Amino acid sequence: MKHPRLSLAGGAAALAMLMLSAGGAWAQEGLKAPAEFDQITDPSARSVALFEEAGKVIQHPRCVNCHPAGDRPLQGMDMHPHQPPVFRGESNIGMPGMMCGTCHGAENVEIVGQAADLKSIPGHPLWHVAPIEMAWEGKTLGQICVQIKDPERNGGKTLDEIVVHMAEDSLVGWGWNPGAGREPVPGTQEVFGELIRRWVADGAVCPTG
Amino acid sequence: MINFTLNGEEKSFDGDPDTPLLWVIRDFEKLTGTKYGCGIAQCGACTVHLDGSTRRSCVTPISSVDGSEVTTIEGLAGAEAEAVQKAWVAIDVPQCGYCQSGQIMSAVALLQYTPKPTDEDIDGAMAGNICRCATYQRIRQAIHDASDMMEG
Numbered sequence: 001m002k003h004p005r006l007s008l009a010g011g012a013a014a015l016a017m018l019m020l021s022a023g024g025a026w027a028q029e030g031l032k033a034p035a036e037f038d039q040i041t042d043p044s045a046r047s048v049a050l051f052e053e054a055g056k057v058i059q060h061p062r063c064v065n066c067h068p069a070g071d072r073p074l075q076g077m078d079m080h081p082h083q084p085p086v087f088r089g090e091s092n093i094g095m096p097g098m099m100c101g102t103c104h105g106a107e108n109v110e111i112v113g114q115a116a117d118l119k120s121i122p123g124h125p126l127w128h129v130a131p132i133e134m135a136w137e138g139k140t141l142g143q144i145c146v147q148i149k150d151p152e153r154n155g156g157k158t159l160d161e162i163v164v165h166m167a168e169d170s171l172v173g174w175g176w177n178p179g180a181g182r183e184p185v186p187g188t189q190e191v192f193g194e195l196i197r198r199w200v201a202d203g204a205v206c207p208t209g
Numbered sequence: 210m211i212n213f214t215l216n217g218e219e220k221s222f223d224g225d226p227d228t229p230l231l232w233v234i235r236d237f238e239k240l241t242g243t244k245y246g247c248g249i250a251q252c253g254a255c256t257v258h259l260d261g262s263t264r265r266s267c268v269t270p271i272s273s274v275d276g277s278e279v280t281t282i283e284g285l286a287g288a289e290a291e292a293v294q295k296a297w298v299a300i301d302v303p304q305c306g307y308c309q310s311g312q313i314m315s316a317v318a319l320l321q322y323t324p325k326p327t328d329e330d331i332d333g334a335m336a337g338n339i340c341r342c343a344t345y346q347r348i349r350q351a352i353h354d355a356s357d358m359m360e361g
Contacts, residue, residue: 084251084337096322097315097334102263103250109268112229113248121250121268 031056031187034198047202054166054195055141055207060185062175066129067136073129074137077183088129100127108179119181124174131155145206159200167193211275215240216284226272230264231255233271234281242282242310246339253338256311257281263318282310289320292355302351304342312338316352325356 032053040046057063065074073082089095094102104127110120130136133153136144147153148162157165166172167189175185185192199205211222215238222233234240234257246254248267255267258280293316296302303309312335319326319334326334331349340348 084253084339085332086337087333089333095330095333097263097319097330098337099262102256102337103265103268105269105273107273109270111249111268113267115247115249118249118251 031191031195033191034194037198043202044205047199047205048207050195050199050202051145051205052141052207054192054199055144057175057185057187057192058136058144059141060175062178062182062185064136067134068129069132069135069137069139079137088132092129092131093127100129108177110180117181120179122174122179122182124171126171140207140209142207142209149204149206159204163193163197163200166196211271213274213276214278216280222271224271226270228271229267230257230259230269230271230274230279231266234266234279240281240283244307244310246308246311251337251339252308253311253315254308256314256338258285258314258318261318261321263315282313285313285317287317287321288359289317289324289355292358293317293320293351295358296351296355299354300347300351302344302347304340304344308338308340312340312348316348316355319352320356320359324359326352 034050037046037049037053040049061074061077061079065076065079068074068088071088072086073088074080075082084098086098086100087095089099094100103121105121105123106125107123108120109123111118134147134155136147139147149159151157154162173189176187176189178184211226213220213222215234220238222228222237224233224237231243231245234243235245243257243266244254245267246252250265250268253265255265256263257266258264258278259269259274260277290313293313297309297313302312315334315338319330323330323334328349331352335345335348335352
């Protein structure tokens, strides 16, 4: 006779699997619209709140994995070092003989081989690792915020250019379209871009810490 | 219709555009030097040169190859390829040999970009080419030897 606790465990496992498989739908609901922050009357406090909401995207593994603090990109929701082992190289596109483009094409590609935990190879025409001065791995949201505002560490961008980058850049946009088997970042790029625009409009104030 | 160059010859393919380049090379063009290893870009056995750079053909839809030049182990030529071939033979690098065409494609690409590679350069280029016989030390030695031959 089947033990009732085992049945419960099986049911819990099935529910967990269902929740995992629905991760994409969850994530789509996980980013508040900027209007939800209108109730905060102090512009500085509102600016911080808007950036903290945008931080749900910025600190998601889909983004941080390619903003590593070292010379190897990361992979997966557990942010393990990239396999096979690859290195950023002088131009952040890998090393001669094994550039990012050795595996990553212009688009996501569903794999033909059998793998329990890999369903697609991510792709984008400009696939690369963020320069080391743009590393986000291991940093607090406040530290990342200050970094994003610093032209020495943001690719020489003004705040207006940061808004455009976040709202329109297609490599940033990959986070919402990461290919089969990968959880997308929450919300949409449109909402994310609007959060960043409103954060800048309210003074681009960074969270403490 | 997808048109590309394979080892210098013009080819076309009118099948499913999602067909992996590896399938086209092996099943349609009957060039079996390029191997199927894992099918998930983890082992390097299927490595070819696409427009002069290494590319894992198992994760390359043929649609993305339109207008490109593909080189397989059968079409490899030039000073680096000749040096690698001699170095590989000289110290009997392969054991079972299954991974070797992929190893050689990566090694030649490395030497084309970096004629005098350090151990770190070799690790960077070759870390994605797995050898189940663990001939890594001989692969590294042969790359250094090939580099010396080109220099000499």
